[in-house]
Amino acid sequence: MIRSALSLATAGLLLTVSSAALAHAQTPPASAKRDAAPLSQLVADVDIPHQGFTLPNGLRVIVAPDHKAPVVAVSVWYHVGSKDEPAGKTGFAHLFEHLMFGGSENSDQSWFTPMQSIGATDLNGTTYFDRTNYFETVPRGALDTALFLESDRMGHLLGAVTKPKLDVQRGVVQNEKRQGDNQPGGLIDYDVYATLFPEGHPYHHTTIGSMADLDAASLETVKGWFRDHYGPNNAVLVLAGDIDLPAAKTLVTKYFGDIPRGPQSHPAEADVPTLSAPVHKDFKDQVANTTIARLWAVPGMLSKDAPALDLTASVLGGLASSRLDNMLVRDEKLAVSVSAGFEEFERVGVFEVKAVVKPGVDPETVGKRVDAIIADLISKGPTEAELQRAKTDDVANTIRGLESVGGFSGKAVTLAQGAVYANDPAYYKERLASEVALTPGEVQQVAQKWLSRPVFSYTLSPGERSGDYEEASGVGAGAATGSAPSYYRAPLAGEHPMAKKPAHLATPMERAASDAAETAPQAAGAGGGVDRSKLPEVGEIADLDFPDVEHATLSNGIPVVFAQRTGVPVVRVAVDFDAGAAADPRDALGTQSFMLSLLDEGTTHLNAVQIAEEQERLGATISASGNMDRTGVYLSALTPNLAPSLGLLADVVRNPAFRPADVDRVRAQQLASIAEETKNPTGIALRTLPPLLYGDKHPYGVPFRGTGDPAVVARLTAADLKGFHGKWLRPDNAMIFVVGDAKLSDVMPLLEKSFGDWKVSGAKPVKNFDAKLPAQTNRVLLVNRPNSPQSLIFGGEVMPIQGTDSIEPLMQANDVLGGSFLSRLNHDLRETKHWAYGVQGFIYRVENQVPYMIYAPVQADQTGPSIAAMDEDMKAFLGSKGVTDTELKRTISGAILELPGQFETAADVLGGLESNARYNRPDNYYETLASRYRSMTATQLDAAARKAIDPSKITWVVIGDAAKVKPQLDALNIPVETTGMPGASDE
Structure with missing residues (x-):
């Protein structure tokens, strides 16, 4: 199912309730089956040439x-x-x-x-x-x-x-543990592993x-x-x-x-244990919706049964067309979301099935249905069609992952994993070959072998948390340094999200934190033939050579922007509309995301299941996301299947059906999602701060995640959604971007066939940014979240700049102030004071009035002092202690040299093209950056920061335990207002 990207950098999903100028749906009827390349051809494309010693x-x-x-x-x-x-x-x-x-x-x-x-x-x-x-x-x-x-x-x-x-x-790690534990449901993993795997x-x-x-x-x-x-x-x-x-x-x-x-x-070494009898546990926590789960310990990644377990998970709850999705979510409407996964370790694995219960439904009923669906798969096995889709989906995702040379899933990771665990860098080929050769009967036998054993089940429901936070004893540094939460993401412990994505792709949270210790003088030493008394000199590095950009226009006037990027047989397409969260009606927030979530839930030619099956059969993915100003519907297609994949994309974009049954089902999902946001500290912050900064009449004064107002979502009709789609998703409001393993001359006829006859009548919509901003004043809004061992501080102000301005000096100045791990704000609160795992100040670059924001999860007992420290750091930086020569050299050097790595993949280039269009920049913009960076001085960076950022105008939202935090905030001598969590009574 299309689900809007809800990160801060891509927040905002299209919405408007009026129905002016409905677009005509004139795509050629979508065939029930589009020609697809055979699986054998796709498997042949999975290859990493390598040598070793x-x-x-x-x-x-x-x-x-x-x-x-x-x-x-x-x-x-x-x-x-x-x-x-x-x-x-x-x-x-x-x-x-x-x-x-x-x-x-x-x-x-x-x-x-x-x-x-x-x-x-x-x-x-x-x-x-x-x-x-x-x-x-x-x-x-x-x-x-x-x-x-x-x-x-x-x-x-x-x-x-x-x-x-x-x-x-030690303190950082303990803070990371606190961060994970503090999340809703964050204590459950301890029980999962302790139950599935016995003591010792x-x-x-x-x-x-x-x-x-x-x-x-x-x-x-x-x-x-x-x-x-x-x-x-x-x-x-x-x-x-x-x-x-x-x-x-x-x-x-x-x-x-x-x-x-x-x-x-x-x-x-470790064997796969089996429970002597079924185990069930009931948990409660600050969650909005009840989750039921089923788990088994199973064999690990080198087992001959691993490929079949992987496919079983896909068929059961991994694919968009999975059995659990089709039965529990679409047909019976008992759950708002489902999943199944096989997590593979070296010696063992964990097979997990989850369902988030639809509000008002008895969890026991959902549990019985989950058990029955699992039992049916064990008894009868998957169908040949299900298995084929699961295999194609896995092969396609593998191909996409191999476009990157590094990161979390690229060539280096794939080869290293094979070498470490299987003593064979090319183990990925053996695994894929085993998987595609499996028959339905063989998969059924493996599922029966492992999933018919005693199960560990649990129910997580809303209420007072079951279990306590484990705290440091005070012996180690953790007790002294406090709770500085990381951007913890189970199951990977110790991530250091320093990886710099292009600014148009990275979220502030992803760029916010990484790990290191205090800077100290370099020591001299010796080692073999290497002079270890100094770092090697950096060799010649050419400036970025951005791919050549080509332009064309469809017969109906839609502009097409194209760049070729070979390496893997994948083509990425974005159909962008000038809409975004700023297009949301002020009295109907949430229409945009609701509408987008329904695009692949049924067209006038296909229902939701058929759309999901077509994507999986073609190895394609279709998704929708947006930022504050633009909304995009995206396709990632395998080059051999580009033509039918574009046909499917066009059908989804142009011909959504908005059938009442689908509308009601997705409505329940969106309401459940909003409810979860109101329980999560980051979700609360993203819903609370923007309206305070911009006011509720401004296009940007909306919750950044775009899911909107639950009262609005509860009343929207199919006609409302169709009206918004017709008003904003129309050909005269669109641009198409294409990047990948193809030529423009080959792509244009396919785009013309899919989108060229799309016509529209009526006036093009315009967003109104004339609303007056509230006064920018220093104040604190404390959102009471009892029993929180940490506070999330989220601050911001609207700067006197536009996103279409040339703000590169300001961006580099902020790299020094708050935009990198080595920034002043992060170094002070994390490295010096040890109050936070990661702090970031960031420029959220919308097209119009741009906000400056600060994201700082800190230990509860240092909430007030943290705000005071950040205020002091900013005032010093904007005053007499501006950018130093060392900081200037480091940030400018990094900004220049990281450009080639920022545009390695087709997805990176696609994002760059979209950003150029959004900010009215020339095609060669990224190629000019190196020379522009080299000309920057510390004086220019200081001037840009001093003009834009004013600490005395920052509004601070604090999500934390008011009993612990309020006295600290009162000591700041700025106005403090306290409110309850969304949906709760004020305290």
């Missing part, structure tokens, strides 16, 4: 040349994770991952300081049950620097690991570990963990991108060759 010290190296962009992904995987932790040392693997960002003997400074300077993108590190990995994508000319740093922390680390660093990172089983405890064990971690035990597990013989290094094997051998030997072997690590 092993150093004498045991380091395995894999090289995957990919010369589409002048960047190289560096990925280092250590074969150790939380399953390998002995009793009393839970959380150690994750803790050590954090420590390795804190500097090494010959670069004793934050890992991110040199990484930002060399323009690293997709920079991160994660820990899970079976491995710890570190990765970054760097310009080819900076590869020496990246390899120097990776080798220095592999072979020259312990001299730089000190007690103060350990205490800082390597997977019994979660990766984040326990507060007590983290408190007990001493400097010597931590160093012992490194000595035992982090030798080169327990690691795999992958280089993917603009490099070949001879160059890789020379560089890797130079930087890693002198590192001695370590003890051979032996990853813990």
Whole structure:
């Protein structure tokens, strides 16, 4: 189902209730079956050419040349994770991952300081049950620097690991644990793993570990963990991108060759346990809707049964056309959402089925239906058609993921995973071949074998939380540093979301935080033939060569913007409309997102199930999302299936049916989504702050997630939705962007057939931005969320600038103030005071009046002081302590050098084209940035920031426990108003 992207950077979904100028739906009737390329042809496209070698010290190296962009992904995987932790040392693997960002003997400074300077993108590190990995994508000319740093922390680390660093990172990890625990339902994973895997089983405890064990971690035990597990013989290094094997051998030997072997690590063995009898638990928490779940421990990723378990999950609840979706959500309307998944670990796996119960429905009834649907699949197996769609969907997603050289799912990750777990970098091919060869009978046998065993079931329902937060004892730094929540996302512990996406793709939260320790002077040292007294000089790095942009126009006047990007057989298409959340009627907020959610729930030719099945059969994905100003309907299509995929896209865009039954079903889903937002701190903040900044009559004065007002959603009719669609989604209000493995001459006839005859009558709609803004004053609105161990601070003001202005100096100034991990705000609250895991100030670039916003989750007992500290930091930066020469050099260098990595994929380029159109920029805009950055001075950056940002005009929204927080806020000597959580009575 199309679900609007609800991140802050893509918030806003189209809406208007009037029905002027309805567009004519004149697409050729969609056939029930469109020709699709055979699965065998798609499987043949899944390929990563690579070579490898092993150093004498045991380091395995894999090289995957990919010369589409002048960047190289560096990925280092250590074969150790939380399953390998002995009793009393839970959380150690994750803790050590954090420590390795804190500097090494010959670069004793934050890992991110040199990484930002060399323009690293997709920079991160994660820990899970079976491995710890570190990765970054760097310009080819900076590869020496990246390899120097990776080798220095592999072979020259312990001299730089000190007690103060350990205490800082211990506190960070404990804060990360608090962040995850504080989320609605955040305590359940502890019960899941403790129930499925008995005491003493390597997977019994979660990766984040326990507060007590983290408190007990001493400097010597931590160093012992490194000595035992982090030798080169327990690691795999992958280089993917603009490099070949001879160059890789020379560089890797130079930087890693002198590192001695370590003890051979032996990853813990583990059997798949079976419960002796079914187990059921009831949980309560601050959730809006009841969830029921079914879980089993199953075999891991190398099992011969893993491919069949994966397909079983897809058929059951993974596909948009899954059985649970069709039966529970679409037909019987018992649930608002369902899912099924197979999470694969090295030794074991977890098979999970979930259903969010529709409000007013008995959870026990839903549970019985889930059990019956599972039993039917076990008894009869999947159909051939279901299996074919599941296979095609998986192959298509694999192809899309392999376009990136690095990151979380690119070539480097795929090869490293195979090498670490299966001792075969090309294991992905074996796995895919096994999967596509499976028959319905074979899948049925595996499902029966594993899912007919005793189940662990639970129900999570609204109420007072079951269970308590585990707190630090005060022995370690956690008690002193407090609760500084990370951007925690189970199950990956220890993510450092420093990865810099292009500004048009990254959300403020994704760019907000990463991990490192305090900056310290660089230490001299020696290692083999490498001069480790200084970082290598960065080689020549050419400025960005953005793909050539071509323009065309359909016969009905729709502009087409095209750029070619080869590498994988995928074409991405965006049909953009000048609408966005700003098009929402002031008295009918939520119409836009409601309408968008219905686009793929039925056209005049196909119903919801048929649309879902067509996408899966073609290996295509259709989605809708928007920002404040624009709304887009997006297609990702496999090149061999582009023609039928475009036909399906056109049908979805042009001919939505808005059948009453579908409207009622999606209405329940949207109301449930709104209810969940009002329980989540970030959701509350995004609903609360914008109307305070802009007023309720301004187009931007709407909740940023676009889901709207529940009272409005409850009363909207099919006619309202059709009227809004006709008013805003029309050909004279559209642009089409195409990027991928094709030629414009091949694409235009297909677009003409799908969209060229689309006609419209009546006047084009116009958004009105004349509403007067409220006075911008310093004030606090405290939203009382009792029993919160942390507070979410979300502040903002409307700046005297437009998004279409040239604001590059302001953006670079904010990189220093709040826009990066190394920024003043983040360094103060996280690195110096240890009150927050990540703080970010960001420019939310809408087309008209642009807001400056600050996102700061902080420990509850430092809420007021955190606001005071940020205010002081901003005033100092905007006063006498502006951008320093060091900060200027770092931010400008990084901004220039990261450009090639920002536009590696077709999706990146597509976003760039859309941004150029949105802000009225020329096609070569991104190619001019390097020279513009080089001309910037600290004086220019300071002037831009001082003109735009005024701390005395910031409105602060604080979501936290009023009993703990209100006295701290009163001490700030600014007006404070207290309100209850949305939907609750004020306290």
